[in-house]
Amino acid sequence: MESKTIRISEMKDHVGREVTVKGWLYNSRAGGKVQFLIVRDGSGMCQAVLEKNEDNADLFAEIKHIGQESALTVTGRVREEARSVGGYELALNGVQIVDKTEDYPITPKSHGIDFVMKHRHLHLRSRKPWALARIRHTIIEAIRNFFNDNGFTLVDTPIFAPAAGEETQLLFNVDYFGEEVALSQTGQLYLEAAAMSLGRVYCFGPTFRAEKSKTRRHLTEFWMVEPEIAYIDLDGLLEVAEQFICAIVRAVLTKRKTELEILERDVALLEKIQPPFVRLSYSEVVELLHSDKVKQFMENQLQEKQNQVTELEKNIDQWTEEQKTAKKQWQKDKLAQQIQTANEQMTELQEQIENIPRHAELAADFRWGKDLGGSDETIISQLHERPVFVHRYPKGCKAFYMKPDGADERVVLNFDCLAPQGYGEIIGGSMREENHDALLGRIHEEGLPDEDYQWYLDLRKYGSVPHGGFGLGVERTVAWLTGIKHIRETIAFPRMMGRIYP
Secondary structure, eight states, rough: OEEEEEOGOOOOTTTSEEEEEEEEEEEEEETEEEEEEEEEEESSSEEEEEEOOOGGHHHHHHHTTTOTTTTEEEEEEEEEEETTTGEEEEEEEEEEEEOOOOOOOOOOOOOOOOHHHTHHHTTTSHHHHHHHHHHHHHHHHHHHHHHHHOOOOOOOOSEEEOOOSSGGOOOOEEEEEEEEEEEEEOOOHHHHHHHHSSSEEEEEEEEOOOOOOSTTTTEEEEEEEEEESSSSSSSHHHHHHHHHHHHHHHHHHOOOOOHHHTTEEEEEEHHHHOSSSSEEEEEHHHHHHEEESHHHHHHHHHHHHHHHHHHHHHHHHHHHHHHOOSSHHHHHHHHHHHHHHHHHHHHHHHHHHHHHHHHHHHHHHHOOOOOOHHHHHHHHHOOOSOOHHHHHHHHSSSSSTBEEEETTEEEEEEEEEEETTEEEEEEEEEEEEOHHHHHHHHHHHTTOOOGGHHHHHHHSSSSOOEEEEEEEEHHHHHHHHHHHHSSGGGSSSSSSSTBOOO
16 A cells, blocks of 8 residues: 655654655764664654665665755654654655755754855755744734734735835835836835725735845845724724734744744743733833933843853863763764854854943933934843833934824824834834825925825825824844844845845
8 A cells, every 4th residue: 555645744643654755854873773864844854764674775775875955755654752853753664865965065063154144045944944934934824814804905015116105315226117216115105095995904025125234133125014004093003013913922832832942932931922012102211211220231131141151161161071072973063063052152142242331321322302223122122021112202203204293293103112032123103194284294394305295195185084004024023033133044035235145
């Protein structure tokens, strides 16, 4: 009887049965008359065990020398094995080599970030990028489910835009049949038009910002989802954003526990993401940044990081001594990996230690009227275990379309949502100015050409209503939920200053 072809993720449903898995060789090791193959197929990994006998001696010898990432089909009986990756393994009785490889560049040892990014097309096969991709998929699925289940209609907005939605200096300009246009920074302005038709709408697609920044939080091309809602106020927007984020977190915790474990994410921190979120006005944040609470927090952070460096130094010394006396090569390799990982962690900690005094100085010097910077957002978000809504920023540091607060014309009815643990802004949103003359005045104040925004002004002439929306950056959300430090790892092929290959 021909064995059934399954995916590795389905092995739990076929214990005791003979199955076939089609995939690639992730890693292997030999132990006398037994070979252990770690096979991956995109849905997961499993250990496949081949025991040598008279009938398979030639195959056993051939398998022993095939390279990492060789394509193969394996057939065997599924059995439970708690020590194996995934908790199940295959007792092999057949292996078919589809394509042999040699000198695969990304070996199980640790590689520098420049190397793996240069080989990103192959690096995607490694465990960490695999886990990140699956979590990203679930986040996007949760985003679409939330809006589709709550009465929103998807509207596709243009990638080519004749006018800026945000700062004009952050535009990527392109030649459009002899006319200069820009790659879209946001779908918001077009989405406002759609909201006047459908009430609740959202767009979801790539976004482009020509910001000359090389920080851990910036990409030049990223994905953003933007809902827009007619007949809503700022409190209503905050409630939607809160429910939205909680729905995403629930989906990841429910569906991606294995992937979070691979990334060594502290799940307990994510389980704390429950409503209500913290709500602080911009003015309250300014007071907080100047407070003794922040000063003491930064001092504690500095001491904590220094203690972590000391502990890592002790571990490295211990593992180095153990490596000298280790008798087996796999033991030496494992210790070498631990030492390299610890050195990488120390490098990161040293960078943080150097940055803490700078962050503290910037916070102490912050003045009302400025936009919050990365350092300020980091400090505020580190002080809280749940996301923080910062609302009512000064009008002068925000976009022309944001509606002023009637109670204080110096500020606008907007908000940013800062993710905890120092991850900073993941959402920015506002109420939009619905009054024609007031919006026209703001366009003039910003020195923008009237003709580029005539259609946008029309929305205020024919049935204008209170409305607002926000945008959530997918990559920043992935970074937060997975605990990844640098945003470049959250998308398959990152685009940054100085990085356009592959």
